[in-house]
Amino acid sequence: MSAVPLLEATGVTKHFPITRGLMARTVGQVRAVDGIDLRLARGECLGVVGESGSGKSTLGRVLLRLLEPTAGRIAFDGRDIAAMPADELRAFRRHMQMIFQDPFASLNPRMTVGAAIREALRLHAVCPEAELSDRVTAMLERVGIGGDAAGRYPRAFSGGQRQRIAIARALAVGPRFLVADEPVSALDVSIQAEVIALLQDLRRDLDLAILFISHDLSVVEVVAERVMVMYLGRTMEAGETARIFARPRHPYTQALVSAVPSRRPRPGRIVLTGEIPSPSNPPSGCVFRTRCRHALPECAAAVPALREVAPGQWSACIRDDIAEAAA
Amino acid sequence: MTQMADPRETPHPGPAILRIRNLCTWFDIDEDTVLRAVNGVTLSLSEGETLAVVGESGSGKSVTGLTVMRLLMRSPARVVEGEVLFTGKDGRTLDLLRLSEAEMRRIRGREIAMIFQDPMSSLNPVFPVGDQIAEGLRLHQRMTRRAAMARAVELLDLVGISEPARRAGEYPHQLSGGMRQRVMIAMALACDPRLLIADEPTTALDVTIQAQIVELLKALQARSRMAMIFVTHDLNLVAGLADRVAVMYCGQVVEEGPVGVVLDTPRHPYTRALLDCIPEHDAETGRAGVRPIPGRVANPLAPPEGCRFHPRCAHAEGPCRVTEVALEDTGGGHMTRCLRWRDLA
Numbered sequence: 001m002s003a004v005p006l007l008e009a010t011g012v013t014k015h016f017p018i019t020r021g022l023m024a025r026t027v028g029q030v031r032a033v034d035g036i037d038l039r040l041a042r043g044e045c046l047g048v049v050g051e052s053g054s055g056k057s058t059l060g061r062v063l064l065r066l067l068e069p070t071a072g073r074i075a076f077d078g079r080d081i082a083a084m085p086a087d088e089l090r091a092f093r094r095h096m097q098m099i100f101q102d103p104f105a106s107l108n109p110r111m112t113v114g115a116a117i118r119e120a121l122r123l124h125a126v127c128p129e130a131e132l133s134d135r136v137t138a139m140l141e142r143v144g145i146g147g148d149a150a151g152r153y154p155r156a157f158s159g160g161q162r163q164r165i166a167i168a169r170a171l172a173v174g175p176r177f178l179v180a181d182e183p184v185s186a187l188d189v190s191i192q193a194e195v196i197a198l199l200q201d202l203r204r205d206l207d208l209a210i211l212f213i214s215h216d217l218s219v220v221e222v223v224a225e226r227v228m229v230m231y232l233g234r235t236m237e238a239g240e241t242a243r244i245f246a247r248p249r250h251p252y253t254q255a256l257v258s259a260v261p262s263r264r265p266r267p268g269r270i271v272l273t274g275e276i277p278s279p280s281n282p283p284s285g286c287v288f289r290t291r292c293r294h295a296l297p298e299c300a301a302a303v304p305a306l307r308e309v310a311p312g313q314w315s316a317c318i319r320d321d322i323a324e325a326a327a
Numbered sequence: 328m329t330q331m332a333d334p335r336e337t338p339h340p341g342p343a344i345l346r347i348r349n350l351c352t353w354f355d356i357d358e359d360t361v362l363r364a365v366n367g368v369t370l371s372l373s374e375g376e377t378l379a380v381v382g383e384s385g386s387g388k389s390v391t392g393l394t395v396m397r398l399l400m401r402s403p404a405r406v407v408e409g410e411v412l413f414t415g416k417d418g419r420t421l422d423l424l425r426l427s428e429a430e431m432r433r434i435r436g437r438e439i440a441m442i443f444q445d446p447m448s449s450l451n452p453v454f455p456v457g458d459q460i461a462e463g464l465r466l467h468q469r470m471t472r473r474a475a476m477a478r479a480v481e482l483l484d485l486v487g488i489s490e491p492a493r494r495a496g497e498y499p500h501q502l503s504g505g506m507r508q509r510v511m512i513a514m515a516l517a518c519d520p521r522l523l524i525a526d527e528p529t530t531a532l533d534v535t536i537q538a539q540i541v542e543l544l545k546a547l548q549a550r551s552r553m554a555m556i557f558v559t560h561d562l563n564l565v566a567g568l569a570d571r572v573a574v575m576y577c578g579q580v581v582e583e584g585p586v587g588v589v590l591d592t593p594r595h596p597y598t599r600a601l602l603d604c605i606p607e608h609d610a611e612t613g614r615a616g617v618r619p620i621p622g623r624v625a626n627p628l629a630p631p632e633g634c635r636f637h638p639r640c641a642h643a644e645g646p647c648r649v650t651e652v653a654l655e656d657t658g659g660g661h662m663t664r665c666l667r668w669r670d671l672a
Binding site for chain 1: 383384503504505506533534535536537538539541542560561562563564566567590600601602604605606616617618619620624
């Protein structure tokens with residue numbers, strides 16, 4: 001990792017108020033993201049994994065300030081975007097783009113593919129009006145769709161092609177940071193492999209940093225150098241992907257890795273009981289303790305800090321004995 | 328939290344209860360266009376056995392399941408050819424495709440049940456889930472309202488829903504995705520069917536919940552000797568779940584056999600390509616990349632001549648482009664629809 005990270009987030013928190021009654025009285029908080037720290041270098045890919053409700057998508061949106069953070073600092077290239085005024089932020093968005101799981105929902109069905117990309121280019125005044133068409137064609141060719149797609153509507157394309165179009169639109173404005181929220185989860189495996197390969201190429205060619213959000217650990221293992229495991233808005237474990245998947249130290253990561261279906265089923269598979277608790281009423285201390293088979297009474301007492309348990313691997317668990325057994 | 332035994336240990340299959348022979352289900356798109364979604368599928372299934380049907384979108388895997396359930400008999404769908412021979416609880420063997428709708432209604436639910444990917448679209452949002460389970464029991468087993476409700480609560484308990492009596496009074500929107508799928512399973516199992524058709528039942532769920540549902544289905548199956556057809560696009564999921572696997576491409580079965588054999592020594596280039604493009608998480612082999620399959624999925628409106636996969640196959644030769652390829656036994660019931668399997672083995 002380079003000395004000055006492209007993106008550095010400290011204590012990022014997002015709570016949604018739960019309101020009730022005519023006066024919209026606040027009766028509680030959904031603690032979607034609760035004090036996340038992360039760093040992302042130029043050209044680096046960080047995977048964010050966790051079950052539904054872990055807060056990973058909310059985190060992605062807060063980092064781009066598509067949602068206002070409740071607390072925390074988000075420094076992009078040394079500038080705090082959490083405190084940036086709205087008009088400045090709008091211009092700044094050129095550097096930070098996002099793609100989503102369902103590209104059909106993010107492409108306007110009444111706008112041709114070319115018009116959608118031109119709109120993004122005009123908004124950010126990326127190039128002179130005369131060069132717009134060439135730029136659109138070049139971008140569509142770059143993502144493997146072909147320039148003649150510009151005159152057609154999203155409905156003429158398959159799911160995989162639409163995702164390529166969404167990628168073309170996001171990258172047309174030349175961002176340095178991309179949040180990819182489950183970009184291949186809705187695609188067939190063969191199409192998924194194509195889109196992953198495309199994202200890998202683009203990332204290398206454009207020196208693009210990617211926050212890759214996915215519930216699919218196998219995909220994250222292939223695309224991300226580093227990974228962060230989230231549960232109920234907090235980081236359970238983080239570090240180098242290869243290391244974490246080979247030797248997960250946190251009981252939650254161990255269960256997640258074990259639940260991934262494999263061609264060579266492992267004996268002694270861990271099947272977690274129960275489901276993720278409600279983020280409006282998270283357990284005290286370690287949020288995972290209610291589903292953890294190693295939980296002790298002490299786990300309820302305090303929120304465990306992320307500690308470096310091996311070079312390049314951090315875990316938020318007080319049970320050093322199980323961490324060592326895994327190593 | 329429980330430790331699981333090696334899922335590859337397979338039970339001994341009993342007599343065949345379902346034999347699908349040369350099934351062709353087509354869709355009339357317009358006057359001169361026919362989509363041959365399922366085109367000559369032959370499969371069989373024994374008591375207590377799980378057959379995984381694997382393929383990408385448009386391969387015909389779901390249409391096969393829906394045809395067995397006789398849910399695709401009306402325009403634009405038509406079953407052009409084939410038989411679906413099913414042996415019921417009374418030991419009689421019937422061709423489901425030739426039953427009247429009234430006769431088929433007695434089979435559905437009682438003999439064959441089906442669960443889908445999205446439980447929300449199969450559950451009625453305005454009735455409590457307990458009532459919805461009880462409805463099937465009253466209809467098929469003529470239970471009283473009170474007895475059916477008591478049985479519904481038992482079933483919710485059986486599928487691992489805690490506080491089943493309270494949950495029975497809740498509406499679908501009050502339950503999580505995993506719990507809704509458990510309710511669907513409870514409903515499917517209410518009449519103790521001989522065959523369960525599960526169409527991507529875990530695709531929308533988190534891996535942790537997916538593992539729970541798979542373990543639940545296996546445990547329930549072991550109790551009742553129910554046979555299961557598990558339709559999925561996930562070849563990795565199949566390994567821990569099924570006894571046999573059939574891989575479909577463009578309306579045909581291209582490879583079929585015991586699950587361990589097919590995954591370890593695939594004999595069709597499409598199966599190999601499909602395995603290659605799964606990003607595999609494996610500590611032993613180290614980090615793996617993904618290898619996309621070249622070309623595009625065959626257009627089912629205009630399928631290629633000869634082997635349907637030949638335009639994307641690195642090993643295709645002259646005959647592959649013109650000869651209609653038959654399924655061939657490579658030994659031990661491992662079938663492949665490839666002319667060149669001997670050269671490529």
